[in-house]
Amino acid sequence: MMSLNRYRLRHLANNGHKGALRAIKLLDRPDRLIGLILIGNNLVNILASAIATIVGIRLFGDIGVAIATGALTLVVLVFAEVTPKTVAALHPERIAFPSSVLLKMLLVVLWPLVKVVNLITSTILHIMGIRSVKEDDALSQEELRTVVHEAGALIPRRHQEMLLSIMDLEKVTVEDIMIPRSELYAININDDFKSINRQVIQSPHTRVLLYRDTIDDAVGFVHLRDALRLQSKGQFSKSSLLRAVKELYFVPEGTPLNVQLANFQRNKERIGLVVDEYGDIQGLVTLEDILEEIVGDFTTSMVTTPSEDINKQPDGSYLIDATINIRDLNKEMGWHFPIDGPKTLNGLIIEYLEDIPEPNTSMRIFGYPIEIVEVGENMIKTVRVMPQHYKLPKVGKN
Template identity: 30%
Template structure:
């Protein structure tokens, strides 16, 4: 499978002048912290390390796409022939604004659909002219070994926020967003749909809780009036996310439901391969009330 994301409607190729605005913001940052050949030789002569990047910026060169991408099994995607109602439900359930679209299987991606395009074209119920193919946007394809700084620069140049990771056989190996890459430099980014920093959980309709994985376990136990860890485990776990990892012995994937022996269920709402982000907690007594 081949794909060339460049085209007449894309950002022009980089100019020879390194200060050209076409290089993009991230390109200039990346170059600013990349030593020249002469600097590398000088550092080598002095016995110093060839680069002195701050830890966050160093990730642009030392981390690969495969280090930050989510595996293919966790990708929320839709077939090109999906019905209008089903597409609305996927957007609603996943909370995603961009969804990869495939033909046949995910290994044959043909683009992505953006929630904004869907809403502008069809409003809140106009199905008469529904045509998913007409709304498709192009995708970027990246090999697992690509440095995240290179992909970040390419995304900024091509004005795309999502890339599929393609293995050596042309199959889809994972997915990465521009937010995933920027977080490796700046740290966790909370958007307008994330719970507030000082508000660890919100109560949803029906009595379930939408909670941050970093919610202090003691506070949440007090909220629901239930002990979730045994006394001998109290020193091992401090947060809801830590409790779920303790229950499973691993980092669960998005969409997975983890039962607790005492009755509550933890649904993984948002996660990446390294950490949990948001959970939906269903407590039987609360649901019954």
């Protein structure tokens, strides 16, 4: 009874399984169940001991007590304890469901005795300062994660990864997955109209951000479908483009992904601008970005393909675009750079050095030998990450 899987038991009970329903009712009061089983168990054992002692004395005299004790101990251990309890532990449902019929009947018959025993027991526990509290068998997030990991063939590996990704959503914020401000594809509405027209046609995205002179003065998003429709009608102009923009939707930085996913659904939005506490735009996050955290990249096959930001070299090192997101780098390479600080490799190195390094500077960060390859525009552009066993040269910063 105690070895039954509580979650499978509830599933069977919800499907109307009579044995499961009986077992759940008995397990709702484990004190009564344990009291009933132990009363029956001890009655049988004591009775067997008394009978064996009488038979042993009559057959063998005084030495019969020792013979009866040894024989009965062996019989009880093998046939009444180890063997049946091992079978019951290996096949709990097969034993518990039929047994629940007998236990239910015995509980009715022996109810007064069970009540007295439980009353005495609870009184003793109260005197000892032990309170009877029903244990909450709800799983914590980490316990649920372990269940998913150990599900094995019951849950396909791909589904396991998706379930674990869903549980990780609350640990990831919009800054971790957003397109940073410096990489936004946006159109300055104050540019020459020919330039605007060219940027609209060449846009790699279906929605394009319009702004006036600076990203912080954002106007709104325009859907390329609307822009191309205006072009086909010969009505494409700055004023018509501004009339076609959609209202901006802002997302506070630090918002967990599970919260933002619910916000997107509630507000019927698919794209938002991430802003800091001062209202400055930090980047852009989309519904697709959040879904990709769960199911993987929509634009690639299920087979992991190398990122364009990571290029393996003949010597085993990797040339990496330093603007790469650290979470993406860890996920793709199986590395363990910290993700609770800067979001990019460039930011992590600058925070570590507390300075913008010169090219050819070498260091070891969190166990990974790194060489600065290219620096420009007040940021690190390219780095070389060596295999962890690589020995850094003695030149450069260490």
